Amino acid sequence: MPALAAAVYLCCYCLLMLLWYIYVAVASCCCSLMLICCIMLRYAHVVGTQKSPRPETKILFQSPLPTIRLELYYLRTPLFHNLFLHEEVESIKMPSSLLHQIATFLLLLCFLRTSSAVLFSSLHQALIVTASPRPGQVLYAGVDQIRVSWALNGSLPAGTGAAYAKVKISLCYAPVSQVDRRWRKTRDDLKKDKTCPFKITTTPYASVGGSYDYAVERSIPTATYFVRAYALDSSDVEVAYGQTTDAKKTTNLFHIIGISGRHASLDIAAACFSAFSVLALTFFLVAEKRKAKQ
Template identity: 75%
Template sequence: MAALLLYQAAILLLLCYLGLSSAVLFSSLPQTLIVTASPSPGQVLHAGVDPIKVTWAVNRSLAVGADAVYKKVKVSLCYAPVSQADRGWRKTNDDLKKDKTCQFKINTIPYTAGATGSYDYTVERSIPTGTYFVRAYVLDSSDTEIAYGQTTDGKKTTNLFDVVGYSGRHASLDIAAACFSAFSVASLAFLFMVEKRKAKK
């Protein structure tokens, strides 16, 4: 019985060790990519309408050949801290498996050594209203994050842009509604004048 308990305890410890060792911590990743995005700081984009062009390249200070294990670049749209406040479902966690900062995948693109990569993306209708930045993770052959780059600083306070969520309404409908309202007001005013003249007679 004691031997069985010791065996079970050993298995449990091994599983815990494997779980911890497989965790990728954001704080452990080197920032080797220089990432830029087309929106200017403070620019307002509309979900389902406006495009974003993302560009990335390896920092030139990286030693030659150090990117030999780089296989893919995973680009994501990420919440800025102002859009995470009091929202636990968007909370940042150092463990990337638990991190909710970058919930919106833009795309995963094969990495080409020594070349500048880019991708054109239209903000999807499913993106909620908020303040964002772009982050790109470097993946190895096992699709594990091994490096990153982002369009903002370490505190995630610079080069941020806003997205207005998709409302489902079309601009032409708003124009039609405005015209109808104006017509209704004009009609009421006309009827009022007609009734007033009749009353005078």
């Protein structure tokens, strides 16, 4: 059942990602087409004049307010000449406010795409994080608790934590529990990283550090874990981190046994019914053979 649930989850995740990429592609194409139609059809004013052919193609921009003038001279060919009915396009006038809005929109899109990505490799390990479980200790979901403590690394220069506003603490998978599980894959982009999906708490940052008692939730699956803390700035962007393990995530790991839904009474009942079915089958086979001999 866990393997089936994992396969269903993986299929749903892949389907959602495929639909998301399709949506982004369609939305980008629609926005581009709308932008082109808006410029060429609604706001373009074409003035046709007769002029002598020019031997080269030239694009000239002039910017007298309140409009921006764009003059286009093209290399006259029979096909192009017939296409424009012997009229050369002299100028296209567009409101400067429209161009400013378009430029601002494109710049904003570029800024959002580049600024939203926070890479884990770019963060400094400025926090010292400790957790109460001993290395190799086994905890049970819905039963045990974890005490997490964090503090700023005292060896760092003064003023290191001046930009920190909050501390976000999460429960993270160890590499041994990520093998053959793409939905737990570690990525450098924190928006796509699946290493730490379980949030423990988010607390205000304090220079003296802090601690938190976390009751292991019943929904935590069986795996090997460690604890990681992120320092957030005033915009809730990760700027530093700390964790209870080393850089390779191989030390100070602990295990959590999740709730599988199986109990001892259920296992005993299943074993009894299985034994009864085998005995019943044997009894009826023996009885049929005796009847056949008679």
